[in-house]
Amino acid sequence: WVDSANEPGCDFPIQNLPYGVFHHEDEDEDDARVGVAIGDMILDLSVIADAGLLEDVDADDEEDIEEDVSAPMLNLLMCSEPARWSALRRRISELLSDGNDELCGDASLMEDALIPMSEAVMVMPAEVGDYTDFYASIHHATNVGSMFRPDNPLLPNYKWIPIGYHGRSSTLAVSGTPVRRPLGQTKADDADPVYGPCKLLDYEMEVGAFVGRGNERGEIIPIDEAEDHLFGLCLVNDWSARDMQKWEYQPLGPFLAKSFLTTLSPWVVTMEALAPFRVASLPRESGDPAPLEYLSSKEDREFGGVDLTVEVYLSSERMRAEGMEPVRLSSGNFRHMYWTVAQMLTHHASNGCSMDPGDLFASGTVSGPEKGNRGCLLELTWRGSEPIELPTGETRKFLADGDEITMKGFCERDGYRRIGFGFCSGVVLPSVMATV
Amino acid sequence: WVDSANEPGCDFPIQNLPYGVFHHEDEDEDDARVGVAIGDMILDLSVIADAGLLEDVDADDEEDIEEDVSAPMLNLLMCSEPARWSALRRRISELLSDGNDELCGDASLMEDALIPMSEAVMVMPAEVGDYTDFYASIHHATNVGSMFRPDNPLLPNYKWIPIGYHGRSSTLAVSGTPVRRPLGQTKADDADPVYGPCKLLDYEMEVGAFVGRGNERGEIIPIDEAEDHLFGLCLVNDWSARDMQKWEYQPLGPFLAKSFLTTLSPWVVTMEALAPFRVASLPRESGDPAPLEYLSSKEDREFGGVDLTVEVYLSSERMRAEGMEPVRLSSGNFRHMYWTVAQMLTHHASNGCSMDPGDLFASGTVSGPEKGNRGCLLELTWRGSEPIELPTGETRKFLADGDEITMKGFCERDGYRRIGFGFCSGVVLPSVMATV
Numbered sequence: 112w113v114d115s116a117n118e119p120g121c122d123f124p125i126q127n128l129p130y131g132v133f134h135h136e137d138e139d140e141d142d143a144r145v146g147v148a149i150g151d152m153i154l155d156l157s158v159i160a161d162a163g164l165l166e167d168v169d170a171d172d173e174e175d176i177e178e179d180v181s182a183p184m185l186n187l188l189m190c191s192e193p194a195r196w197s198a199l200r201r202r203i204s205e206l207l208s209d210g211n212d213e214l215c216g217d218a219s220l221m222e223d224a225l226i227p228m229s230e231a232v233m234v235m236p237a238e239v240g241d242y243t244d245f246y247a248s249i250h251h252a253t254n255v256g257s258m259f260r261p262d263n264p265l266l267p268n269y270k271w272i273p274i275g276y277h278g279r280s281s282t283l284a285v286s287g288t289p290v291r292r293p294l295g296q297t298k299a300d301d302a303d304p305v306y307g308p309c310k311l312l313d314y315e316m317e318v319g320a321f322v323g324r325g326n327e328r329g330e331i332i333p334i335d336e337a338e339d340h341l342f343g344l345c346l347v348n349d350w351s352a353r354d355m356q357k358w359e360y361q362p363l364g365p366f367l368a369k370s371f372l373t374t375l376s377p378w379v380v381t382m383e384a385l386a387p388f389r390v391a392s393l394p395r396e397s398g399d400p401a402p403l404e405y406l407s408s409k410e411d412r413e414f415g416g417v418d419l420t421v422e423v424y425l426s427s428e429r430m431r432a433e434g435m436e437p438v439r440l441s442s443g444n445f446r447h448m449y450w451t452v453a454q455m456l457t458h459h460a461s462n463g464c465s466m467d468p469g470d471l472f473a474s475g476t477v478s479g480p481e482k483g484n485r486g487c488l489l490e491l492t493w494r495g496s497e498p499i500e501l502p503t504g505e506t507r508k509f510l511a512d513g514d515e516i517t518m519k520g521f522c523e524r525d526g527y528r529r530i531g532f533g534f535c536s537g538v539v540l541p542s543v544m545a546t547v
Numbered sequence: 548w549v550d551s552a553n554e555p556g557c558d559f560p561i562q563n564l565p566y567g568v569f570h571h572e573d574e575d576e577d578d579a580r581v582g583v584a585i586g587d588m589i590l591d592l593s594v595i596a597d598a599g600l601l602e603d604v605d606a607d608d609e610e611d612i613e614e615d616v617s618a619p620m621l622n623l624l625m626c627s628e629p630a631r632w633s634a635l636r637r638r639i640s641e642l643l644s645d646g647n648d649e650l651c652g653d654a655s656l657m658e659d660a661l662i663p664m665s666e667a668v669m670v671m672p673a674e675v676g677d678y679t680d681f682y683a684s685i686h687h688a689t690n691v692g693s694m695f696r697p698d699n700p701l702l703p704n705y706k707w708i709p710i711g712y713h714g715r716s717s718t719l720a721v722s723g724t725p726v727r728r729p730l731g732q733t734k735a736d737d738a739d740p741v742y743g744p745c746k747l748l749d750y751e752m753e754v755g756a757f758v759g760r761g762n763e764r765g766e767i768i769p770i771d772e773a774e775d776h777l778f779g780l781c782l783v784n785d786w787s788a789r790d791m792q793k794w795e796y797q798p799l800g801p802f803l804a805k806s807f808l809t810t811l812s813p814w815v816v817t818m819e820a821l822a823p824f825r826v827a828s829l830p831r832e833s834g835d836p837a838p839l840e841y842l843s844s845k846e847d848r849e850f851g852g853v854d855l856t857v858e859v860y861l862s863s864e865r866m867r868a869e870g871m872e873p874v875r876l877s878s879g880n881f882r883h884m885y886w887t888v889a890q891m892l893t894h895h896a897s898n899g900c901s902m903d904p905g906d907l908f909a910s911g912t913v914s915g916p917e918k919g920n921r922g923c924l925l926e927l928t929w930r931g932s933e934p935i936e937l938p939t940g941e942t943r944k945f946l947a948d949g950d951e952i953t954m955k956g957f958c959e960r961d962g963y964r965r966i967g968f969g970f971c972s973g974v975v976l977p978s979v980m981a982t983v
């Protein structure tokens with residue numbers, strides 16, 4: 112019965128019901144609690160739990176849904192079993208359905224429980240203990256590899272291991288956080304390195320997966336159980352300083368080139384909402400090795416992929432001043448990844464590494480086989496050699512101060528309502544050196 | 548007046564006063580609080596704070612030392628200014644000094660406030676939000692580089708950048724935690740990779756630094772202020788699966804080869820206690836570049852080093868069964884590092900990366916110029932080509948199940964009391980695959 116949820120292009124129909132953490136613009140961050148996106152509104156779960164409308168979600172008294180949804184993070188909810196996630200989802204769906212008036216029949220409750228998105232401030236959906244970034248697009252790995260290591264683009268381990276590295280959880284932030292152009296060491300080919308503002312600032316369009324229940328240290332997560340440990344997906348912008356990355360990354364991997372900011376979309380779309388859009392994992396080309404047994408299951412081969420379209424838009428400061436719409440830089444699909452989310456999670460825990468509720472892993476840049484699928488400027492402009500022209504006549508090899516990057520994601524399939532991810536955006540601010 | 552603190556070889560004289568988090572063996576982890584090591588006893592700071600003996604540490608009512616020391620982690624104390632750390636340290640020293648009977652004159656308080664170490668369980672000293680591992684020994688980097696990349700041992704960035712990578716905070720644990728031999732992908736030169744128990748398990752002798760006050764995202768930590776942001780040092784064993792590392796580490800760095808367990812010594816030795824042992828940073832050899840300006844200060848050049856001896860001992864299961872003492876594998880010194888702790892911290896924040904109280908960074912393997920200084924088996928046995936003989940006649944290229952590694956650290960200087968770090972130890976357990 113939320114009308115805006117029924118409009119065709121809406122990201123948040125009743126079939127979606129993604130979770131986020133928000134507070135009203137008049138409140139402060141201490142008041143943040145769990146909400147569900149429905150149309151252009153947010154259903155405040157703490158209010159409906161207080162009103163007793165979620166009482167039947169927990170079969171017994173041992174779990175307390177009210178406490179879980181009143182927390183300023185999704186971590187408590189993430190600890191649950193998938194069955195409890197389903198029960199909560201069913202109940203929310205019921206309350207929002209035509210014909211049910213438990214909520215919409217109570218005007219004063221409605222006033223408290225439904226907040227217009229335009230009046231809400233979204234905060235980080237979870238407290239992320241550890242953040243990992245994978246590298247699961249073979250198209251991205253091959254493109255980048257051929258620039259950084261022309262003689263050796265795709266390393267021999269790529270088709271055997273979901274390659275990843277540990278990231279910096281303290282620099283995760285929610286969509287809307289501006290990105291300050293970082294300072295760092297860079298080196299021109301013919302000169303000594305210097306410390307100064309990054310000149311080759313880039314974004315990376317990635318998909319993030321939140322861990323639900325974790326595993327104990329020393330235990331593994333079998334591939335067949337991996338998805339039971341996943342709470343849901345979001346969009347991730349892994350801002351990257353390419354000139355810093357090139358100079359620092361050997362031999363221990365990217366470090367400061369990535370740890371100045373990583374932005375997340377605020378809504379976490381559950382695995383259950385994505386079920387109609389699951390597709391086969393990327394077929395291995397002939398000659399490619401089969402995944403090792405611990406990374407292999409029939410279920411994952413047949414349904415491990417997600418048919419999720421991801422788009423990147425740019426608007427320069429001048430475009431916004433002149434009232435122009437953002438331009439779309441790329442459109443890719445998450446089904447083109449060489450490794451599935453289940454394979455990434457199982458691999459991550461395959462050495463006994465403990466995963467905790469709220470831990471996040473990102474997929475790596477989502478790039479596909481076509482040029483228009485490339486998920487970062489490094490690839491799109493082929494390291495700056497093919498600049499992009501903007502409608503103002505401006506050109507971009509990498510990001511300029513004032514540029515705003517917006518990422519969108521959505522699943523579409525005939526006969527099903529569109530499931531959207533909302534967006535993940537951020538504006539580039541000048542470096543602190545430029546402002547003093 | 549704690550007699551054991553006055554014995555010559557004691558790690559914890561009144562000049563040390565390191566902080567840790569503990570509970571009595573009869574209590575559980577919820578009861579953990581802050582203690583200070585003195586001789587073979589632990590001074591329970593929560594008890595003496597409760598008794599009002601720390602009232603003068605905080606000048607006004609805004610800070611609450613009682614709350615800070617009753618927490619099950621050092622993070623609250625770490626948030627303070629160095630001046631408050633000094634005030635607390637001075638007061639504790641006063642209470643433990645001959646001639647002061649505020650504490651030792653009260654028999655019932657004494658009973659509560661001093662717990663024998665033998666009856667205490669040490670837990671993680673801090674909640675570590677993010678963990679970073681550096682690579683600051685040029686001897687280690689050169690040795691390892693020459694094994695992994697014989698044509699190119701020391702990469703061109705090494706003398707410009709304190710190289711580091713993000714680690715996994717969920718797998719940090721306190722001394723005494725056994726290390727389960729991890730499972731992972733390894734690849735022999737002439738075969739496809741396999742998933743199974745690590746065959747080349749190693750330790751790495753490192754020194755860890757805890758961040759005190761942090762910096763805001765987007766801000767930097769100038770080199771001259773870096774040490775004000777450091778709370779103290781501990782010992783770190785960065786357990787490493789060399790065969791997994793070799794196969795997985797390119798191009799994004801070590802991942803699962805390091806994230807199964809990293810062990811910390813429980814006592815954090817403050818920067819103030821280490822003051823008498825500060826030495827010049829490692830002189831740059833002629834031809835080496837000077838550190839860039841942001842990594843350079845007179846103070847850091849003259850006093851950036853720490854004259855800290857670190858030792859590694861091994862005892863095999865058979866050695867312990869036969870009542871033999873552990874054998875010392877190596878003895879190195881932290882003053883041999885190419886980069887100082889201040890340089891590591893300043894570099895880490897130089898891109899605006901936010902550091903939080905309780906964040907930990909480790910130095911990387913502490914290896915020195917001599918063979919006896921090498922801080923891991925990879926170097927000591929030169930990748931297994933020069934096995935070590937144990938007193939039982941057993942030999943070791945890498946670690947065997949049942950081996951116990953113990954790391955020790957101490958500072959000694961004529962005219963000063965020895966400042967010890969206690970120890971960091973762990974026993975190797977068989978992989979889960981071996982036990983099923």
Ligand SMILES: [Ca+2]
Pocket residue numbers: 244245315317349475476
């Ligand atoms: Ca990436």
Ligand SMILES: [Ca+2]
Pocket residue numbers: 680681751753785911912
């Ligand atoms: Ca190391």
Ligand SMILES: [Mg+2]
Pocket residue numbers: 244315349369473475476
């Ligand atoms: Mg990334």
Ligand SMILES: [Mg+2]
Pocket residue numbers: 680751785805909911912
């Ligand atoms: Mg390490």
Ligand code: NI
Pocket residue numbers: 239240241242280281675676677678716717
């Ligand atoms: Ni972390």
